Amino acid sequence: MNQSTKQAEWSLPEGYDLYRTIDLAKNQKENTIVSVLSLVLLAVVFALGFLIREDPGAAGEEYLPVMVAALAAFFVYIVLHEAAHGIFMWYFSKQKPHFGISLQYAYAGSKAYFRKIPYLIIALAPVVIWGVVFLAVALLTPGVWFWLFWFLLAGNFSGAAGDLYVFWQVSRMQPDILVQDDGVAMRVYAPFAQPEA
Numbered sequence: 001m002n003q004s005t006k007q008a009e010w011s012l013p014e015g016y017d018l019y020r021t022i023d024l025a026k027n028q029k030e031n032t033i034v035s036v037l038s039l040v041l042l043a044v045v046f047a048l049g050f051l052i053r054e055d056p057g058a059a060g061e062e063y064l065p066v067m068v069a070a071l072a073a074f075f076v077y078i079v080l081h082e083a084a085h086g087i088f089m090w091y092f093s094k095q096k097p098h099f100g101i102s103l104q105y106a107y108a109g110s111k112a113y114f115r116k117i118p119y120l121i122i123a124l125a126p127v128v129i130w131g132v133v134f135l136a137v138a139l140l141t142p143g144v145w146f147w148l149f150w151f152l153l154a155g156n157f158s159g160a161a162g163d164l165y166v167f168w169q170v171s172r173m174q175p176d177i178l179v180q181d182d183g184v185a186m187r188v189y190a191p192f193a194q195p196e197a
Contacts, residue, residue, distance in 0.1 A: 007092035007118035016189040023185035038161035045154035070151040084126035092118040109183025119179040123167040127160035
């Protein structure tokens with residue numbers, strides 16, 4: 001039985017064919033684009049941090065607790081990032097998502113086939129939600145501890161380079177596509193699709 005919500009299908013509808021696969025781990029060109037984008041975003045956000053908050057010139061020892069806390073907090077953030085994907089996957093599909101971690105990345109995935117707009121929301125959810133949270137907290141945090149949350153903000157944008165790339169690719173596709181994201185690769189299906197060259 002083909003169950004669905006307004007935002008997702010539980011199985012691929014009749015007449016839909018594979019249109020495109022986005023696999024950033026296997027496609028070297030796309031992997032390179034995302035890696036460069038990640039570094040650019042990291043540099044830009046850090047540069048903005050120095051424009052917003054001048055370095056108070058504190059002794060190096062005062063930064064050590066901030067750096068240790070930032071590294072520990074970043075591992076927590078990775079879980080929260082994937083949780084944001086997973087929560088929206090569940091919300092739109094009413095199917096339990098799955099989570100995993102590899103040497104390269106952590107991921108959230110689903111067996112559901114998401115319609116275009118819900119999938120675009122899933123892709124952007126972590127960078128938007130955590131971007132707003134980290135920016136607000138950083139701006140309210142005095143002294144060197146500003147850099148703890150600015151580091152998380154920079155990591156949020158840099159780490160979401162793949163999400164941003166996928167968002168850009170999917171946003172340019174026809175409105176009636178369905179996207180299945182297993183956490184490693186995104187498979188895009190369209191009615192009677194002719195695969196992209």
